[in-house]
Amino acid sequence: MIGVIAVLRVQADKLEGFEAAFAKLADQVRGQEHGNLLYRLTRSRTEPGVYKVMELYADDHALKTHGETDYFKAAGAALAPCLTGPMEIEYLDVLD
Numbered sequence: 001m002i003g004v005i006a007v008l009r010v011q012a013d014k015l016e017g018f019e020a021a022f023a024k025l026a027d028q029v030r031g032q033e034h035g036n037l038l039y040r041l042t043r044s045r046t047e048p049g050v051y052k053v054m055e056l057y058a059d060d061h062a063l064k065t066h067g068e069t070d071y072f073k074a075a076g077a078a079l080a081p082c083l084t085g086p087m088e089i090e091y092l093d094v095l096d
Contacts, residue, residue: 001037002063003092004055012049014082021082022051025075033069035062049084056094 010018022041029039038056057063066072 001094002057002060003094004053004057004063005090005092006053006055007088007090008051008053008079009084009087010049010051010082011084015049018051018079018082021075021078022053025071025079028069028071028075029066032071033062033066035059036066 008018019041026039026041029036033039035058036055037058038054040054042052042054044050044052055066057066
């Protein structure tokens with residue numbers, strides 16, 4: 001399994017729109033990607049405007065498939081104007 005943590009910093013006046021757009025994406029990921037085991041948006045309690053996406057995929061193929069979906073690409077275009085800069089992504093190996 002592969003874990004992913006994505007850190008997104010969102011402009012203060014665009015938090016609501018960001019959360020709504022991400023909720024739509026999350027519904028699509030959870031409903032259509034069988035290799036996705038976890039896809040959750042979290043909001044920092046200590047850093048205003050900082051969100052972290054926790055993701056878990058069954059394997060490399062599932063992760064690759066996620067990034068190639070039309071809805072993921074469309075969401076990226078919709079979310080990008082809300083961000084203060086590029087997102088930070090960390091890939092993790094799951095240990096049993």
